[in-house]
Amino acid sequence: MLNRRSSVAVNQAQGFMPATSTVTGATILITGASSGIGAALARAHASPGVRLVLCGRDVARLEDVARACRESGAIAEMARFDLTDVMAMSRQMEMADAAAPIDLVFLNAGLGGSLPPGDAAQNLDAAYRMAMVNFTAPVVAANLMADRMARRGSGRIVLIGSVAQAFPLPMAPTYAGTKTGLAMFSRALRLRLEGSGVGITLVVPGFVDTPMSRGLPDPRPFLLTPARAAAIIRRGVASGRREVVLPWHFAVIMTLAQWLPRAAIEAVLRRMFRRSRA
Numbered sequence: 001m002l003n004r005r006s007s008v009a010v011n012q013a014q015g016f017m018p019a020t021s022t023v024t025g026a027t028i029l030i031t032g033a034s035s036g037i038g039a040a041l042a043r044a045h046a047s048p049g050v051r052l053v054l055c056g057r058d059v060a061r062l063e064d065v066a067r068a069c070r071e072s073g074a075i076a077e078m079a080r081f082d083l084t085d086v087m088a089m090s091r092q093m094e095m096a097d098a099a100a101p102i103d104l105v106f107l108n109a110g111l112g113g114s115l116p117p118g119d120a121a122q123n124l125d126a127a128y129r130m131a132m133v134n135f136t137a138p139v140v141a142a143n144l145m146a147d148r149m150a151r152r153g154s155g156r157i158v159l160i161g162s163v164a165q166a167f168p169l170p171m172a173p174t175y176a177g178t179k180t181g182l183a184m185f186s187r188a189l190r191l192r193l194e195g196s197g198v199g200i201t202l203v204v205p206g207f208v209d210t211p212m213s214r215g216l217p218d219p220r221p222f223l224l225t226p227a228r229a230a231a232i233i234r235r236g237v238a239s240g241r242r243e244v245v246l247p248w249h250f251a252v253i254m255t256l257a258q259w260l261p262r263a264a265i266e267a268v269l270r271r272m273f274r275r276s277r278a
């Protein structure tokens with residue numbers, strides 16, 4: 001049997017770096033915790049008694065977030081892995097869940113950005129990575145955690161989608177496709193898990209001022225800071241909402257878009273696309 005010191009060494013070799021403090025209270029795992037919305041979610045949930053498992057690839061940025069969370073009294077651990085390696089991701093999540101059952105998981109990591117306007121389609125490697133990080137990884141992770149949480153009879157899985165789920169964006173077809181798929185997956189999984197004690201929340205952000213959205217052409221209407229976005233998400237998740245659209249303006253826009261003829265929406269998108277290429 002491994003003693004504590006050797007088990008820590010093994011975990012570190014595999015990328016999972018547990019904190020040394022005793023684990024008590026709620027355990028929250030966040031993917032994409034090294035930047036933007038994920039880092040803000042970590043900070044928003046950091047408080048005494050909370051154990052945070054912060055996932056990402058960039059150790060220096062993860063360590064900065066972990067330090068800030070520890071200063072707020074939380075136990076912060078880091079798990080470093082690439083979401084395109086779904087087997088590595090599954091191992092890390094199983095290990096973190098076995099160390100102390102995860103109560104809440106934010107499947108937040110994502111890749112964004114518009115395609116270069118002159119290109120007919122997305123570079124194959126970029127399309128593959130985007131599909132893996134935005135869709136395949138969260139779907140596999142949600143299945144993994146749903147099974148473990150359902151056996152315990154409690155837990156909540158939060159999937160971070162996008163308002164792009166409502167629009168066939170010619171500027172970013174892969175992105176729009178992954179987020180639309182994630183939205184449908186979230187609805188279906190929520191129905192399947194009814195009565196199991198496991199809740200599903202789909203978060204649908206508009207524009208949040210992060211490295212991802214800074215790469216987009218202006219304007220970014222109704223822009224939120226990551227801290228404000230995290231506060232809205234935290235409140236919605238804590239009250240068990242099935243969907244959190246932020247800011248509220250996009251809930252109105254998405255509802256209106258449902259009632260408009262498809263041809264009208266496509267005409268607007270076509271015009272925006274043409275302007276972006278000019």
Ligand SMILES: NC(=O)c1ccc[n+]([C@@H]2O[C@H](COP(=O)([O-])OP(=O)(O)OC[C@H]3O[C@@H](n4cnc5c(N)ncnc54)[C@H](OP(=O)(O)O)[C@@H]3O)[C@@H](O)[C@H]2O)c1
Nearest residue numbers: 032034035036037056057058083109110207208210212213
């Ligand atoms: N910002 C917005 O306006 C906006 C709007 C709608 C939806 N969203 C969604 O919100 C989520 C968070 O986005 P953000 O704006 O906070 O973006 P961000 O600041 O660019 O952060 C993205 C995060 O994803 C992680 N990540 C990316 N590729 C990864 C990979 N292959 N393996 C592991 N981790 C990976 C990054 O980790 P490392 O840096 O450590 O690699 C980083 O922590 C995404 O799902 C995005 O689609 C954002």
